[in-house]
Amino acid sequence: MDDKNNTTKTITTITDQLNSLRSILQSDDYVQIQPSGDYEQVRIKLDYDIQISFHFDSLSILNKPLTINNVHDLRITKSSNKCQLNNEQWTNIRKYFDKLIQNQNESFSLLSIVQSIQDHLLKNIITNQKSKQKTKKPMETTTIEDVSTMSNKFRGADLIFNRIQHDKSIDRSQVIIGYEDRFTGIYEIAFNEFKKVHEHEYGVPMHRIRYFKINECIVWDRTRKLDILTGSEQQNGSPYDTEERSILVQGLYHFDQSLQQWIIQYPHITLTSDNPKVPSTNDTCLPERCHIVTWNILFDYYQSALIHTSQRYRSILDTLKSLLPDIICLQEVTYNFLNLLLNEIWLQENNYYIIIMKNVIDSGKEKLYGQLMIMKNFRPRSFSICPLDLSDNDEETAVATTVTKQKISKELLIARFGLNTKATIDLVNLHLHSDLSRNASGKRCQTLENFFKKMKTSNYMLIGDFNFGDNNLREQNILALYENKVHDLWKDVYNLDQNPGYTYDPSTNLCAHITSQSQINRRLDRYLIHTLDNVSYSIEHLSMIGIEKIPIDPLNINNNQLINQSDHYALQLIINFRTRSISHRSALVILPTLNTRSFIRSYSKEYYPSAGLWPSHFNLLWPFFDLIDCQNDQEDILLRLRLLLSQYPSFSIKINEIDSFIENNIIYMKMNDESTKYVRQLHEQLIKLFPQCLRDKRSSCYNPHMTIGQFDNEEKFNEAKSSLILHESFEFPVEYIYVLQRPHDNDTTPFHIAYQLPLGPVLQPINFKQINSVHIKLQEFFQTMNLYETNQSYKRKQEKFEKLSSCFQQMFNKDTLHCFTTSFLPYGSYRIGINGQDLDTVFVLNELKSTNNKTSFDESLLQLKHDSNVLNNHVVNLLETQINGNLKDEIIFYRKVQALFSIISILFNDQTKVEIYVQIKINNEKPSEDSIHGVQDIERLVTYVRCPPIFQHLLTFIRTWAQHVGLYEQVYGYLGGYSWAILCAYICHTYLPSMKSLSSIEQFSIDELFLLVRQFFSTFANFNWSSQAFRLYPKSFKQMNLLEKSSVHNRGSMRIISPSPPYNNTGRATINSTRDLIIQGFQRVLQLLDTINTISPEDKLNALKKILELNNDFPNEKVKSLVQLTFSSENSNELDEWIGWMKSRLAYFVNACEKECHLVIQTQSSIEYKSNNTEALYSIGFQLDPQTLIQHQNFSNCLKKFVDQFDLCLNRKKSMKISYKIFSIHDWKLERMQAKTQRTTQ
Incomplete structure (x- = not known):
């Protein structure tokens, strides 16, 4: 539309005229309208952060043209301090604008003014820049302003479109637009038929335009950086060279949709400059469900003739496009790949930020490579790029942001993000030294040590190519030292024996086969995460991707010429971060005992409306942590809380007064001074332990109280206060502290007991008629x-x-x-x-x-x-x-x-x-x-079981059964006390019903115990003990390296993993034979329960008795012969030491019998002492007859080695003797009958 027509044509509405303005701008958002008193203010954004603004009266010019005469306060200004024009350029634009207004009549349209200013910017400013650039000397580095200016040199498709649309010298009927269709590729359309997104539902975004043709001649081409229309010359060289001149410095980049260019945001924002007190914003926070991919993509100048880089890179980009992860960490990136990546539409469209290392930019010059970190919809709070090889004395190197002039071949990239407004996490993209480097193992170990010692935060995650496998013992030993805090996510999720996670696999990966010198499969790529403060995480998904082979010739997929995308497989992780919230739906409290409840209730039932939601209580911490039953809660909150409470013995609270808080109309029962002092001391220690629970200054003035009345107004308050008088003091013991919780989605649901935590170092022993324990009938059963x-x-x-x-x-x-x-x-x-x-x-x-x-x-x-x-x-x-x-x-x-x-x-x-x-x-x-x-071992169970008294009763029952049937380890081969405790803890935690109140604990009945007992035997009779390890939480299990598997702490056929580091096997004394006997013991109980009635409470009581009446079946019906060892000495002290020596040597003998001799064994679970306590017997059963066993050469050798071990006992005295016999089962039983009166079982 020309200027003349524009000034005379009648425009019916302001909306139409504003839409016309929008059509010549880069975006609809570049025209903004907002009320300003009696007028409307319009701001029109132009290039270089310049804006034209004016005011108009929408009522007076409703049907008038938008011209100079009909608007007020027309001016041109800089829209922000980011304006990229220098003083000379800005003065030039101002003069041009003023002259334009002065020389036009009052009917000159604003549309023409805007177009004229745009054209002036396009022609004069760019020409001025080009002339200046010709006189500039080359520089080694470029400032942010330099890069921004250079990035504006090539004009975007939208400006070219506007130029063609408004340039009267161009015949628009001869213009063809070539744009990229998502599905069919490049598609051509006549200029006059082209529709923008806002013009039609199937309109084309401007960034999809690839070229413009006039009279079949290309005048603008995005890929070739060709712009004849505005006077730019076609660039020489490859697209790589052109792009390299616009990315000259390392830093954080973002794609500017208006300029259609990657623009540097910051060259760096140092970690040391990041103020942790400043809350993170939405655009610097990781998503709660975070999708991460790490991939070593194999640089393009290694064996280039064999690795087919162009096909691989294209396929890698297609894979990333199909996933669109939140974070992408790439290693071995060169500029050639970077150039391809930056031109990807999916990257430009999906609001990605990229941190680019200088090694990547310089890779074409010095044959380097580096890392990229790519983020979708968010950017880092701060980031640093620093040398990988940190010296022991250089504590500040870890926050370095610039590279020294000496050549550094490897660097690491650290970026800090928010997890919420208060918590942050540092993500580290690293690539450790490969075995091709001199002293590679030592360098890797040093780097890991420096990381673990020098990181200034607990919240961090190491991501990338570690260049060592699980059999690299030096590096694995470093990780083992820190395993309590640093978790290898693959090992948390998978058993390495079943899924070793080889990301570098020359046996299946064609690229790895080319690049590998050793041809050894290894797990080189990892995610390591440090235990997070106030944040929990869970792994939703972790797997290798990029494992499929791709055709070298996509047009001829039948020629069987294939290649992998890289010599490494990628690791895809979906991790859910959850901030540890503090909620008013959670409280740490003291509860009065049940025998005081009716008395307290007589005071509160009429005046306390929340009594149905809260049990009578004293708050210690409220609000408290919102616990979600995860291992992080156990380790970071409950275990720490229990270890503190173990330092405070149980005490009594005496209530001697009723008092009030006048300011909020609350009446409460008050402790005496001695009780108040003790509770306040406990509260002070709790605040030191969990300072985040102290929300404001008011909560720091702690006044322990038990509310019995809450009133809407002062009148009701005063009326009740006069009638609420405590006539007699009362007292109750405090043996436990309680965590109360209620659901998030229902404020009408009463609080329930989530955890019962004992005071003092020792749990109160369970006994008859104990308060805060279980139902009296169950106590009577235990007593009987x-x-x-x-x-x-x-x-x-x-x-x-x-x-x-x-x-x-x-x-x-x-x-x-x-x-x-x-x-x-x-x-x-x-x-x-x-x-x-x-x-x-x-x-x-x-x-x-x-x-x-x-x-x-x-x-x-x-x-x-x-x-x-x-x-x-x-x-x-x-x-x-x-x-x-x-x-x-x-x-x-x-x-x-x-x-x-x-x-x-x-x-x-x-x-x-x-x-x-x-x-x-x-x-x-x-x-x-x-x-x-031993201490944390027990305390982890105490917090895990939720209700210690019920756990104590279940464990006592199960231990007694195991001792009766000969499955409780007192010598070797069976499960010891801690293993049985772990199994019982799991049953309590998993199957114990919710504790609505103290009554749920004190009314815990025989029926409920029976259900737990049945669940115990059902669960563990059906557990796959031969191939699975049992653990309370998946993350409390560490896969072992080859050295650790042979450790005495990790042997055993039943793997019951301790919940405490270093996560040893508590069932290490078991062998295959005894494991099978224990499983048969579980099954034997289930068979018993299937044969008797278990409907009524009497039936269940009878069933529990019958379980405890089951006898030890040593030797069982399959045993045909026994080796009986006889020990003797002068006194019981010597005999005890002699038997202790035997126990220390028995493990080797029993394991050798099973593994080397392939014998099935039944070990005796206890030592038999003769009545004089100077002689003892111990037997081992075998499923071979005596004659065959004696003739078994391997067995004879093992038995001889075992007996010879007794000669090595340093404290052996002449009176300490040992002998053995091999019996048939018949002879063994006959001898026992004859000597029955001389022997007692201990």
């Missing part, structure tokens, strides 16, 4: 079946623990030690509050960081700390001195056991046996926090 530990037995253990603790405190205390702390703690059955044979304890010596004011005792210990064995023996000798000096008269014998660890074993006069495990923790010996032996 002698399942409870007697008070005398428990008190004996308690007394021994207190005496030992006191005598150790005399030597190891704050006065004698300033550089060390010590603790003496129980673990095992005593800590968990059930009847056990021994009292298991641990003595811990822990070095402190500070070494000021050393005592002489400190000095003596510090001198020995560099030799752990010497220090360990010294501490054991000191403990022995203390024990003998204080308790010598109470001890029958004392023995030091030096095996895999130091143990002091003591037998007291009253037959109480105590074992003391000695653990020494030297400062900085390990990077992660060491757990205390």
Whole structure:
């Protein structure tokens, strides 16, 4: 449309005229209208962040043309400080605009003004830039402004379209547009028939235009960077060269749809400059469900004739297009690939940002390659690109953002994103040294060490090509040191024996076969994630992609010439991040005991409307963490909480007054001063542990109270206050703290008990008529079946623990030690509050960081700390001195056991046996926090089971059954106490119904126990023990390398994984034969339950009795012969040591019989002592007759080696003897009948 016609044609509405303006601009959004007093303000955005603005009265010019005369305050301004024009250029534009207004009449249209300004910018500014660029000297680096200016040199399709549309010298009937159709490729259409997106439902986006033709001659071509129409000359060289001149510096780039160019956003935003207190915005946060792909794409100048780069790169880009991940981490990227990538429409259309390393930009010059990180719909808060090889002393290198002038072949890319407004995570795209590098293994180990030691945040994820496999022991040992905090996601999801995850597989990958020198399959690519603070994650999907071969000649797919996309397979991960929220639907509270409930209710039922939603309680922390039953909750909240509570013994709360909060009309029951002081101390420690639960200053003024009345107004408040008087104080014990929760989607649902957490280091032992325990009928059943530990037995253990603790405190205390702390703690059955044979304890010596004011005792210990064995023996000798000096008269014998660890074993006069495990923790010996032996093992179960009293009852029942039927390990071959505890914990956690209130616990009945017991045997009778490992959480299991598989901690045919690092097998004493016997034991109970009625409560009680009445069937019906070992000595002390030596050697013999001799075995579960306690028997059953067994050469050799081991016992005395016999089953039973009266079973 020409100017003349434009000024005379009648335009009916303002809307039509504004749409005409939009049609000549790059986007509809470039015309913005907003109210401004009595007028409407219009802002028209032009190139270079320039805008034309004016005001108009929409009522007065409703049917008038939009001309100079009909608008007010017409001006041209810079729309932001990002305007890319220099002062000279801006002055030129201002003068041109002013002259344009002055020289035109009042009917000159605004449409013509806008077009004239655009044309002036197009012709004069670009010409000015070109002349200046010719006079510029080449520079090594380019600033942000330089890159931005250069990126504006080539005009976009929309501006060319507008130029053709409004240029009267161009015959539009001779113009052809070539655009890219998504499905059919390049399609040509006449200019006059072309429709934009806003003009037609099938309109074409401007960025799909590839070229313009006039009279069959191409005048503008996006790919070739050809622009004849505006005076630009066709560029020489390849498209790669052209693009390289627009991407000259490393940094963060984003595609500008208006300019149709990749524009640098920032060359860097250093991690050190990122203020963690500034909340993340939506455009810097990862999506909660995050889709990530990492891929080493194989650089293009290695064996180029064989790897067919062009076909591979095209296929890689197509694969990424089909996935559109949220984050793409690429390694071995060169500029050739970058150029192809930047021209991908899917990348330009889907709001991707790209961090480009300088090594990628310079790859064509120096044969380098580097990494890219590509992000969809979000950008990093900050990012750094720094050398991969960090020195030990260079703590600041990890935040470097520029590369020094010396040549650096490898770098890493660290980008920080928000997980929410407060939490962040650092994603690291790395490519460690390959084996072709000198000292590659040492460099990789050093890089990993530097990462784990120097990262300033706990929230980070390492992604990329690590260049070592699972059999590279040096690197794997580094990872093993940090396994408690850094998780290998592939190993969390898969069993490496079943899915080794070889991302570099020369046996199947044709590219890898070409590039590999060793032809060894390896898992080189990984995702490692550090344990996140206040954020949990779950793996939705993890797999290898890019594993299919592609044809080398796409037009001839039948010639069998194929290639892989890269020598590495890609790893696709979908991970769900969940911020650990603090919710008013969760509270940490003290609950009064049930026997006080009716009394409290008599006060609150009339005046407290929320009493139906809340049980009567004292808040300790509210709001509290929203727990979702994941391992992160267990480790980061519940375990830490329980370890704190273990330092606070149970106490009593005395209520002696009713008081009120006048400001909010609340009446409450108040504790006495002593109780208040204790609860406040506990609250202070809880706040230190979880400071995020302290939301405001008001909550810091903690006043423990139990609400009994809440009122809408002061009148009702005063009326009730006068009638609510406590006439008599009352008291209740506090043995547990409770986590209350209710669903998010229903505010009318009452709070329920999510977790019951005990106070004090030791759980209250279960016993008859115990409060806060289970139904009285169930307690009576346990009492009748002698399942409870007697008070005398428990008190004996308690007394021994207190005496030992006191005598150790005399030597190891704050006065004698300033550089060390010590603790003496129980673990095992005593800590968990059930009847056990021994009292298991641990003595811990822990070095402190500070070494000021050393005592002489400190000095003596510090001198020995560099030799752990010497220090360990010294501490054991000191403990022995203390024990003998204080308790010598109470001890029958004392023995030091030096095996895999130091143990002091003591037998007291009253037959109480105590074992003391000695653990020494030297400062900085390990990077992660060491757990205390046995303690965290128990505490993880206590928090996991949700309700300790019910767990204690189930475990007591199952342990008793296992002992009765000979499946409880006291010698070798079966499951020990901790294995049975793990299995029972799983049943409680998984199948225990929701605890609506304290009544749910105290009314836990025989029926409910029966259901748990049945579920126990059903679950584990049907578990696939031969091929699966049992674990409480998938992430609490670490795949082992070859060295670890042979470790004594990880043997065993039943794999019951400890929930505590290093996740050893608690069932390591089992062999195939005993595993099958244990499974048969489970099945035997199920068969029993199938044959009896289990409908009524009496039936279920009877069924539970029958389960406990099942007998030990050693030897079973398949055993035909037995090897019987006889041990004798002068006294019981020597005999006990002699049997201990046998146990330490029995594992090798039993395993050799099964693996080398291929024999099926049944081991006896306990030692048989003769009545004089100086002789004992132990038997092993075999399914061969005696004659065949004796003639079995391998067996004879194994038996001889086993017996010869007894000659190696250093403490053996002449009186300590051993002999053996091989019996038939008939002769063995006959001998037992004859000697029955001489033998007792211990």
